[in-house]
Amino acid sequence: MASTFMEKYKPHLMMFLTQIGYAIVYFFTEAAFSRGLNPHIYVAYRYCLAACLMFPFAYVLERKSRPELTFRLFLEFFLLSLIG
The missing domain is CATH 1.20.5 (Single alpha-helices involved in coiled-coils or other helix-helix interfaces)
Known part of the structure; x- marks a missing residue:
């Protein structure tokens, strides 16, 4: 029950x-x-803390399913980051 x-x-x-x-x-x-x-400093601290807390979990849980970083894939990421 x-x-x-x-x-x-x-x-x-x-x-x-x-x-x-x-x-x-x-x-x-x-x-x-x-x-x-300063609110800008607060946002920076918040993102840094979140990255430090999430990185170990992401690294351990996703390392086997992550695709290999080829030059073509890196170039795609770079161009997409330029476009926004």
């Missing part, structure tokens, strides 16, 4: 916990901005 209850309401619980997490991040962000943190 308890197992089916958790399976049924797990998405609701996760949505609730996600909103709690967003609220906590909002309060920390507002506190940092009120103490004089």
